[in-house]
Amino acid sequence: MANFVFLNLLLAFYLSCIFSLSNAQNAIQLPLKSVNLGNWLVIEGWMKPSLFDGIPNKDLLDGTQVQFKSAKLQKYLCPENGGGTVLVANRSSASSWETFRLWRINESSFNFRSFNKQFVGLENQGQGNTLVAVSNDPGNSENFQIVRNDADPNRVRIRAANGLFLQTQTETLVTANYEGSTWDDNDPSVFEMTIVSTIRGEYQISNGYDPERASQDHRNTYITEEDFSFMSSNGLNAVRIPIGWWIAYDPTPPTPFVGGSLQALDNAFQWAQNHGMKVIIDLHAVQGSQNGNEHSATRDGFQEWGSDSDIQDTVAVIDFLAARYANNPSLAAIGLMNEPMSPGVTLETLIRYYQMGYNTVRKYTSNAYVVLSNRLGPANSKELLSFAGSLSNVVVEVHYYNLYSESYRRMDVQQNINFIYHQRSSDLSALSVPNGPLSFVGEWSGEFGTPVKSKEDYQRFAEAQLDVYGRATFGWAFWAYKCDANLWSLKWMIENNYITL
């Protein structure tokens, strides 16, 4: 009997050892060395332009900015005052008011969104034929077909919903009532179209392709378990995975988004576990767009996230993710929002959202870290510290690129390296306050501003970054794992000996 009790005690002791051992195995080893699985579940066209090759009229996607110059008058179409009233054609040069953002209906039909965000259409809800820009909600009378000239695709005529072509009758009268069909310079319905800029993100690719085929193959092939094997055997212990808000509505997200990213994320968690790695979920694209960039899955580049209902929608996405992955042994952290942009996203709005997002994650787990991304744009890099100090297991995330500013171009290689050792290093240590949040360099790359560089220059620059960003208390994540631009691909850099982790 006594022996039996003893054996039971021994067994209990043994089991509790196993249990705490397995807990220890699940504990997160900081700092993380991770890489972003960018351009996988949230498309960024610049990283692999060929993804867009099969789209008809692929230069006229959602968010493409265009200007129209009347061939006859040699004046630009312009919603007077930038929108809110009639269209005129009396501007001899084009800038913001004379620029329209496309919303693509199909390969040849579009809405034109003005500077003030109203859509161009026919007056009186389509009863008249004078062009105005007054609708906030495009309907049939805001649809326009762009007919391109076979010989010169930037010579166009524009057919309105009434079936007739736009014409510039005078500089101040633009109507849709033209029935001629020449391409002559004196034809008042002919326009020279200038494409000012394009956006190539998830919205554009999904809405550009037939929804049946958009993005699916890419998701299944771009990242596979072999990549997790490669990453873990090369010294990485985590991945940061950018995802979009529509994942919460999988498998039938709102148009034009395409289902399937949830299965891909599930796979990534399994592959991470198989290879002893952790996952940082990064909510990269929120409904309304927190920064207007293509990687926020914006339709037209306007930054419109921030209303109370936007906050609620985004918290609902966090709730979905936390409920699903909180107890997954591979979960390291949930990032509430990538790169909110100041001043469009105010600090007050952001903190209100971060507090609600944090509370939501904490309903499901006290262990998982919650990542709070610093704002881009004009903002103090320490602005989240006091707020974050009131929370537990939180991380403040910064992105360090020696790019996107003329100053890095003007620096030579050594000056860029010195910048890492001095400026970045001191910025990072300023984020480390006693009892404060952990710090995370959530994006950085092998590319930098100096125009001409050798392989050795790149190696030294990468080494400096590893050295300094290695002091971030939560860790770092390189952008990205794969990219057509080699210095943005950690896989390529490892394989070609540009970086040693």
Ligand SMILES: *[C@@H]1O[C@H](CO)[C@@H](O)[C@H](O)[C@H]1NC(C)=O
């Ligand atoms: C264009 O026409 C509008 C409407 O008549 C007028 O208010 C505006 O001043 C004109 N602009 C130019 C540059 O002629």
Ligand SMILES: *[C@@H]1O[C@H](CO)[C@@H](O)[C@H](O)[C@H]1NC(C)=O
């Ligand atoms: C595009 O949409 C317009 C407006 O809904 C429609 O009239 C037209 O037939 C469509 N064209 C194609 C090629 O699907």
